[in-house]
Structures are given as structure tokens and as C-alpha cells.
Amino acid sequence: MxxxxxxxxxxxxxxxxxxxxxxxxxxxxxxxxxxxxxxxxxxxxxxxxxxxxxxxxxxxxxxxxxxxxxxxxxxxxxxxxxxxxxxxxxxxxxxxxxxxxxxxxxxxxxxxxxxxxxxxxxxxxxxxxxxxxxxxxxxxxxxxxxxxxxxxxxxxxxxxxxxRELVVDVLFPLLLLGAVLSVLVYAGIQRGLAPLQRLEAQLANRSAAALSPIELTQAPPEVHSLATALNQMLTSLRRSLSQEKRFLNDAAHQLRTPLAGLISQTELAMQEREPEALLQRLQKVHTGAVRSAHLVHQLLSLARTEADVVLRTMDGAALAREVAREWTPRAVAAGIDLGYEGQDSMPVAADALLLREALSNLIDNALRYAGRGASVTVRAHQRENACVLEVEDNGPGLSPQDLTRVFERFWRASDLPGGCGLGLAIVAEIAQRHGGHAEALGQTPQGLVLRLVLPRPGT
Missing domain, CATH: 3.30.450 (Beta-Lactamase)
Incomplete structure (x- = not known):
């Protein structure tokens, strides 16, 4: 040092x-x-x-x-x-x-x-x-x-x-003036550093739970800049702690039921003597484990969407076609026609990983609830100053009341197994982190369109 x-x-x-x-x-x-x-x-x-x-x-x-x-x-x-x-x-x-x-x-x-x-x-x-x-x-x-x-x-x-006499006569008054100036300089430094000392006192007396902004109303601009930077850091830390707390609450709330079901099914399976009954219990355990794994994946995805997003210009249409191809085997197994329509190229400012997650959730939601024999279409197109990525299906759709709640956390419109009510909430969160929004529209006579609307690059 x-x-x-x-x-x-x-x-x-x-x-x-x-x-x-x-x-x-x-x-x-x-x-x-x-x-x-x-x-x-x-x-x-x-x-x-x-x-x-x-x-x-x-x-x-x-x-x-x-x-x-x-x-x-x-x-x-x-x-x-x-x-x-x-x-x-x-x-x-x-x-x-x-x-x-x-x-x-x-x-x-x-x-x-x-x-x-x-x-x-x-x-x-x-x-x-x-x-x-x-x-x-x-x-x-x-x-x-x-x-x-x-x-x-x-x-x-x-x-x-x-x-020598002349020098002494000249320098002695200057020495006295220098001593007075030194005292004034020391007092000025003390006064100038007082805002930093108050800032130190505020930070020292602040508990980990109290992350409210620092207030320094009477201080030089440089200290205001420091306080502003610290307030930004405290805001980011407060948001991170809030996200962590919400994630823990969500995980504890949502994992409690499937884990309790898994424990119950395993206890019953240990009491079964018949192979066929034991197999049924194990199938239920497997289903519960799959649902829990899916829930954990969705919770982690939701936590990832709440982190800072770095936007880079990329081809949204190419990404939509690539994600649609990845889900094609799942669509064929479910008896659903999955296809792509739209522009060959569409520049969009986004985080590639999060945008891929959002498209996957939209397609997963359509394949899960559209039903066998339905058609699901992935589209990418531009309108005015926005880039639109959407997934349309001709399944049963949703009622007007349900359309207003489709992006809420842990809300489900169907009792079909496998879902956890987080997929579309993740889509809405990703859209918001990109400066856009998510839309849900009903189709005539039936069906559903889920859209991810993002700003065009440079707007």
C-alpha cells in the first residue's frame, strides 16, 4: 500500500x-x-x-x-x-x-x-x-x-x-499570515468534509434491512453525486433483496403442495403389496416429480428475468423460426400442427436467452392447452415502431374475464396437469424488462393469440 x-x-x-x-x-x-x-x-x-x-x-x-x-x-x-x-x-x-x-x-x-x-x-x-x-x-x-x-x-x-534584517522584517509577518491561513485551511477542510462524515454516520447507523435513500440536502455537488450513486446502488440492492424474498416466498408456497403430494404417494407406495397398485403409485410420484421440476425451472426462469438485461440487436424472426423447429417434435407427439409465418428478417433489441425463454413459454402454453388436432402458428412481423412476436392457436381460447388475468402469477385457467401458472407471467416480465408489453387476444370463433410487443431498435 x-x-x-x-x-x-x-x-x-x-x-x-x-x-x-x-x-x-x-x-x-x-x-x-x-x-x-x-x-x-x-x-x-x-x-x-x-x-x-x-x-x-x-x-x-x-x-x-x-x-x-x-x-x-x-x-x-x-x-x-x-x-x-x-x-x-x-x-x-x-x-x-x-x-x-x-x-x-x-x-x-x-x-x-x-x-x-x-x-x-x-x-x-x-x-x-x-x-x-x-x-x-x-x-x-x-x-x-x-x-x-x-x-x-x-x-x-x-x-x-x-x-537579513529586511528578510526578517518581511518574512515574519508572512509567517504569521501563513499560520492564520493554515488554521483557516484546516477549518475549511473540516467544514468541507462534514457532509462526508454525515454520510458515513448515515451508512454506519443503517441496518441491512433499512435501504432507504440517503438524504444530504446541504452538501457540495460532489457529495450529492456520491449520494446519488450510493442511492442507485441501494435501490438496486433493495430490488435484488425484494426479488430474492419474492422468489423464496413463491418457491416455498408453490413447492409445498407437490412435495407434500410426493411424500404422501411414496408413503402409500411403501405400503402397497400388489405390483399393479405399486406401479400406479409410482406413476403418480413421477407425475408429481415432473411437475415439481417444471415448477422449479419456471421459478428460476422468473428469477432470471428480474436480473439486469443487456440488449443487443439480433434477428427476431430467425430466433422465432429456430424455437419453432425445436418444439416441432413435441407438437407432432401431441398431434398439433406447428408452423411459422412472417418476415424473413426482423431486427430487434433483446437479450437472446430471455427472448428464447419467452417464445418457448408461448409455444409451450399453446401446445399444452390447444388440444389434439389444433393448429399453432408462430409469427414475427413489424407494426409502426414495434416488433411483434406472437403465437396463435385455434384451441378453446379464454373468456373475456380470463383474458385480463392470463399474465398473473400462479393463475391458471385450466386444471390440466403439468402447468404451474408461471409461464405467461414470465413472458410478461420479459416483455417489461425489454421496454415492451405482452398482449392476450381472443379469436373468432375460437382460439387465442399471445403477443410479445417490443420496441424497434433505435426508437
């Missing part, structure tokens, strides 16, 4: 919101220190320039010599800072010490400058970095003028101290 996965959402938000703030604060500090150094250097350069020119004015040419007018007061002004003493040196010719309070090295060889021009440069004196201002002037009346060099130097420690 990665480190980010181990951190809670609150801690991840704090890290990703406060870490950039810290990085920006450090970058701001470095940038402020750099800017402070530049401005401190400008201040030092200006001070040194003024000092070197003022000192140069105190040395006046007098004939072929120099008059140094450097009173003690002027010297005290230059050396007023005991922590960062200013070093000065007057030399003539340049490099030959004339007066000063220290010895300063000459400028770099590659530093070009002219007379009466102040230049600034950095040097190392006794392992101390210093900023030097240099000013040279010419004097004398002879054919060869003399040159006078004035140098004033100041340690760069002053520059760094000024920069």
Missing part, C-alpha cells in the same frame, strides 16, 4: 494545501534575501562613492605637492561605526601609501577606468570580503602630471546584515 493510500483524505488535503504554501514561503524568503542584498549593495555603493569623493576633496594639490586637510572630525565621521570600520587609503603615486587607516590592494588588472571616475569592486582583505570605491585624479604643474588614488572600503558583512 502506498503512503498516499495510507493517509486519510483530510491529511492528504492538508499536505497538498499547506506544503505548496511552505515551499512558496521558502522561495519567497530566498528571493527576498537576494533582492535585499541587491538593494543593500546599492546603498553601500552610494555611501562609498560619497565617502571616496569627500575624502578626495580633502587632498588638495599645492604646487608640486599636496595639502592634506583631513581634520579629526572628518576622520571620526568615516570611522563612526566600530562594528564595521571603514578602511581608507590615499596613495600617490597609486599604491604608495600616503595616509589612511589601513592598506588596500589595487583594483583588478582587468578593471578599466579613467581619471575623475569612481569605480567599485570587491576584494578579499584578511579573509574578509570588502567593497571598495576607488577614485583617481591628476595634479601637479610639471610636464609629467602626478596621480593621486583615493580608496575607501567597507566590509560586506554590513550588506548581509541589512539583507
Amino acid at each position: 502506498s503512503a498516499s493510500a495510507r493517509l486519510s483524505l483530510k491529511r492528504q488535503l492538508l499536505v497538498w494545501l499547506l506544503l505548496p504554501q511552505l515551499v512558496l514561503w521558502l522561495m519567497g524568503g530566498a528571493l527576498a534575501f537576494r533582492v535585499a542584498l541587491v538593494y543593500a549593495e546599492k546603498a553601500i555603493d552610494q555611501s562609498l562613492t560619497q565617502s571616496v569623493r569627500a575624502l578626495a576633496r580633502q587632498v588638495k594639490p599645492l604646487g608640486s605637492g599636496l595639502l592634506v586637510d583631513f581634520p579629526r572630525a572628518a576622520q571620526s565621521i568615516i570611522e563612526q561605526d566600530p562594528q564595521d570600520r571603514v578602511t581608507y587609503m590615499v596613495s600617490s603615486p597609486p599604491g604608495s601609501f600616503l595616509l589612511g587607516n589601513g592598506t588596500l590592494p589595487p583594483p583588478p588588472a582587468d578593471l578599466a577606468f579613467g581619471p575623475d571616475e569612481t569605480v567599485l569592486y570587491n576584494v578579499e582583505v584578511e579573509r574578509k570580503s570588502m567593497r571598495v570605491a576607488l577614485f583617481e585624479l591628476s595634479f601637479g604643474d610639471g610636464p609629467t602630471p602626478q596621480r593621486l588614488r583615493v580608496q575607501v572600503a567597507k566590509s560586506l558583512v554590513v550588506q548581509q546584515n541589512i539583507a
Whole structure:
């Protein structure tokens, strides 16, 4: 598991919101220190320039010599800072010490400058970095003028101290603002995550039986989306549990009677001594077992129809012909004429397995109740925006009252053995899961038409 996965959402938000703030604060500090150094250097350069020119004015040419007018007061002004003493040196010719309070090295060889021009440069004196201002002037009346060099130097420690003070003065308020911002960010995250905490509390206090929708009226849209997704999942789970409960109830209700009959018949069969009577009992047991197996199959089919359906475009007419051919041996054994009429091809959006189950139930119902000598016709055709799959028989049909109940669960219009009242209910459920419906119509003079009406693809 990665480190980010181990951190809670609150801690991840704090890290990703406060870490950039810290990085920006450090970058701001470095940038402020750099800017402070530049401005401190400008201040030092200006001070040194003024000092070197003022000192140069105190040395006046007098004939072929120099008059140094450097009173003690002027010297005290230059050396007023005991922590960062200013070093000065007057030399003539340049490099030959004339007066000063220290010895300063000459400028770099590659530093070009002219007379009466102040230049600034950095040097190392006794392992101390210093900023030097240099000013040279010419004097004398002879054919060869003399040159006078004035140098004033100041340690760069002053520059760094000024920069540090400026950085501290700038960053300390920013640090306080950052602390206040951190508190506000933490409070904002707490407030922002409050809907998730309420959602967690609702889910934690919800029992398995209570699957009502989650309500978060005052929450950001993202939490509403999460609640909507959870509500969809709860709805699907509630539907699944309801279907499971209904299936168990239906199975328990419908299997109780045939299983009780099987137990009774087997108990009576164990008491029989005559082979013929025993055979009759075994035949009844077999009939009951077949009916129970058929009921279980229908119940499982009904449960399967209540699952999610994935629709794919297929040829409904080809499927109808294929299912009709599969039921032909059963029709021949029952003495019924089974045939197909309709289009050669009919695209339909359906689940092939469920659509096959629906057609099989329609044909099974017709073959079971139409009677020997009847005709059963399977059709596939289109009408307006619908695809129609129907099974028609010329059997006894149903009364108008029975036509309204034909698709109800466990309802039977006949007492003939073998049925369980679920086949047509499965057809209606499959039609509904496909966005269509099932129809039952009476025929004149007699007969019955059962239709599966499905939407055409793309409508």
C-alpha cells in the first residue's frame, strides 16, 4: 500500500494545501534575501562613492605637492561605526601609501577606468570580503602630471546584515499570515468534509434491512453525486433483496403442495403389496416429480428475468423460426400442427436467452392447452415502431374475464396437469424488462393469440 493510500483524505488535503504554501514561503524568503542584498549593495555603493569623493576633496594639490586637510572630525565621521570600520587609503603615486587607516590592494588588472571616475569592486582583505570605491585624479604643474588614488572600503558583512534584517522584517509577518491561513485551511477542510462524515454516520447507523435513500440536502455537488450513486446502488440492492424474498416466498408456497403430494404417494407406495397398485403409485410420484421440476425451472426462469438485461440487436424472426423447429417434435407427439409465418428478417433489441425463454413459454402454453388436432402458428412481423412476436392457436381460447388475468402469477385457467401458472407471467416480465408489453387476444370463433410487443431498435 502506498503512503498516499495510507493517509486519510483530510491529511492528504492538508499536505497538498499547506506544503505548496511552505515551499512558496521558502522561495519567497530566498528571493527576498537576494533582492535585499541587491538593494543593500546599492546603498553601500552610494555611501562609498560619497565617502571616496569627500575624502578626495580633502587632498588638495599645492604646487608640486599636496595639502592634506583631513581634520579629526572628518576622520571620526568615516570611522563612526566600530562594528564595521571603514578602511581608507590615499596613495600617490597609486599604491604608495600616503595616509589612511589601513592598506588596500589595487583594483583588478582587468578593471578599466579613467581619471575623475569612481569605480567599485570587491576584494578579499584578511579573509574578509570588502567593497571598495576607488577614485583617481591628476595634479601637479610639471610636464609629467602626478596621480593621486583615493580608496575607501567597507566590509560586506554590513550588506548581509541589512539583507537579513529586511528578510526578517518581511518574512515574519508572512509567517504569521501563513499560520492564520493554515488554521483557516484546516477549518475549511473540516467544514468541507462534514457532509462526508454525515454520510458515513448515515451508512454506519443503517441496518441491512433499512435501504432507504440517503438524504444530504446541504452538501457540495460532489457529495450529492456520491449520494446519488450510493442511492442507485441501494435501490438496486433493495430490488435484488425484494426479488430474492419474492422468489423464496413463491418457491416455498408453490413447492409445498407437490412435495407434500410426493411424500404422501411414496408413503402409500411403501405400503402397497400388489405390483399393479405399486406401479400406479409410482406413476403418480413421477407425475408429481415432473411437475415439481417444471415448477422449479419456471421459478428460476422468473428469477432470471428480474436480473439486469443487456440488449443487443439480433434477428427476431430467425430466433422465432429456430424455437419453432425445436418444439416441432413435441407438437407432432401431441398431434398439433406447428408452423411459422412472417418476415424473413426482423431486427430487434433483446437479450437472446430471455427472448428464447419467452417464445418457448408461448409455444409451450399453446401446445399444452390447444388440444389434439389444433393448429399453432408462430409469427414475427413489424407494426409502426414495434416488433411483434406472437403465437396463435385455434384451441378453446379464454373468456373475456380470463383474458385480463392470463399474465398473473400462479393463475391458471385450466386444471390440466403439468402447468404451474408461471409461464405467461414470465413472458410478461420479459416483455417489461425489454421496454415492451405482452398482449392476450381472443379469436373468432375460437382460439387465442399471445403477443410479445417490443420496441424497434433505435426508437
